[in-house]
Amino acid sequence: MAVLRPQAFDRIADEPVGVAILGATGSVGQRFVQLLAHHPWMEVRALCASEGRGERAYGDTVAWAQDTPIPALSAALRLRDPGQLDPKETPLVFSALPGSLAGPIETALAQRGFWVVSNAASHRMDANVPLLVPEVNRAHLELLRAQPGPGAILNGPNCSTAGLVLALAPLAQRFGLATVLVTTLQAHSGAGLPGVLGPLANRNVLPRIEGEEDKLETEPRKILGALSNGQVEPLEFAISAMCNRVDVLDGHTECVSVGLQREASFEQIQQAWSQLPGLDLPSAPKHPARYLADPQSPNPVQHKNLDHGMSVVIGQLRPCPVLDWKFTLLSHNTLRGAAGGAILIAEIAIRNGLKG
Numbered sequence: 096m097a098v099l100r101p102q103a104f105d106r107i108a109d110e111p112v113g114v115a116i117l118g119a120t121g122s123v124g125q126r127f128v129q130l131l132a133h134h135p136w137m138e139v140r141a142l143c144a145s146e147g148r149g150e151r152a153y154g155d156t157v158a159w160a161q162d163t164p165i166p167a168l169s170a171a172l173r174l175r176d177p178g179q180l181d182p183k184e185t186p187l188v189f190s191a192l193p194g195s196l197a198g199p200i201e202t203a204l205a206q207r208g209f210w211v212v213s214n215a216a217s218h219r220m221d222a223n224v225p226l227l228v229p230e231v232n233r234a235h236l237e238l239l240r241a242q243p244g245p246g247a248i249l250n251g252p253n254c255s256t257a258g259l260v261l262a263l264a265p266l267a268q269r270f271g272l273a274t275v276l277v278t279t280l281q282a283h284s285g286a287g288l289p290g291v292l293g294p295l296a297n298r299n300v301l302p303r304i305e306g307e308e309d310k311l312e313t314e315p316r317k318i319l320g321a322l323s324n325g326q327v328e329p330l331e332f333a334i335s336a337m338c339n340r341v342d343v344l345d346g347h348t349e350c351v352s353v354g355l356q357r358e359a360s361f362e363q364i365q366q367a368w369s370q371l372p373g374l375d376l377p378s379a380p381k382h383p384a385r386y387l388a389d390p391q392s393p394n395p396v397q398h399k400n401l402d403h404g405m406s407v408v409i410g411q412l413r414p415c416p417v418l419d420w421k422f423t424l425l426s427h428n429t430l431r432g433a434a435g436g437a438i439l440i441a442e443i444a445i446r447n448g449l450k451g
């Protein structure tokens with residue numbers, strides 16, 4: 096059976112696409128609810144959380160932790176089990192489930208005809224699942240042709256991968272990548288709700304985030320890879336990641352050193368970033384890779400919400416005595432790195448995704 100593009104995707108000019116959110120009470124799920132409240136093309140019609148919450152109204156059970164009030168329409172929705180969702184009512188499903196649970200639930204929904212856009216890790220490296228950062232690899236939507244249908248699974252990357260890839264893509268394209276060393280300083284909200292707890296959580300740096308380094312060492316190679324005969328050939332370059340949890344609320348910082356295949360000057364690198372084009376989509380930033388020359392840029396307190404948290408903010412570009420160049424980047428983990436990035440994927444799927 097082929098992947099069927101929901102008819103609702105062709106009718107956005109007339110009515111919004113109905114959306115369901117899995118894991119709607121969590122750190123990422125709440126961001127989906129917040130960001131979709133006024134979306135021009137999509138409308139939240141169903142919310143799901145863990146079984147223990149029963150069918151309570153979302154607003155009565157969620158421990159809302161966002162900086163805007165709970166949208167009234169979502170607050171009134173009664174939580175549902177994913178089995179009760181109807182692809183006619185909500186052809187699009189955003190998944191913010193824990194990776195340990197998401198795989199079979201997302202597969203079952205795709206088999207029932209839903210288009211699932213996931214933030215979970217379960218399907219990211221599946222050969223027929225596009226792992227998307229739309230400004231970089233929207234051509235990978237072609238992978239959907241290899242999915243069994245009638246619905247589809249599309250994935251967003253790990254929260255640290257999203258920002259890293261936006262910074263690496265222009266360098267890979269113009270100068271070729273040979274080696275990447277990246278050290279992350281990841282915020283509390285990246286650990287989900289209720290966050291990192293215990294005596295070591297505050298005013299501290301925790302040098303291990305389970306499973307994170309592997310994601311950062313594999314996902315960028317898939318995203319930066321080229322399509323060949325309907326498959327993605329991962330880009331060949333050496334990448335090593337070290338991931339740390341730091342006492343910051345939101346916004347992942349990454350210290351990056353790169354070795355390039357061709358010589359590049361300071362100006363050429365800055366120009367490569369500034370020329371990464373934005374997309375004409377509701378959630379897309381005009382400049383997805385922004386360089387700030389200020390001596391304290393980028394930092395989470397001042398820059399995490401720049402461009403609504405959807406661009407990667409880069410600074411501190413300087414020669415690296417070991418590789419070629421080094422720099423620091425910041426990207427918002429629950430916006431570009433999760434819910435905002437997934438909404439952008441849905442927008443490109445609605446606009447461009449596999450028409451026939």
Ligand SMILES: NC(=O)c1ccc[n+]([C@@H]2O[C@H](COP(=O)([O-])OP(=O)(O)OC[C@H]3O[C@@H](n4cnc5c(N)ncnc54)[C@H](OP(=O)(O)O)[C@@H]3O)[C@@H](O)[C@H]2O)c1
Nearest residue numbers: 118119120121122123144145191194215254285287288433
């Ligand atoms: N946080 C980030 O910055 C970030 C970034 C990129 C990707 N991700 C990925 O996004 C996903 C969600 O992350 P998060 O940080 O939002 O996690 P979270 O705060 O722990 O939220 C998890 C959500 O899943 C629900 N859930 C838990 N067990 C369930 C079950 N057995 N059945 C159905 N629903 C269940 C929870 O519902 P209850 O509240 O009812 O328990 C909650 O809504 C994860 O796969 C994560 O790796 C997170």
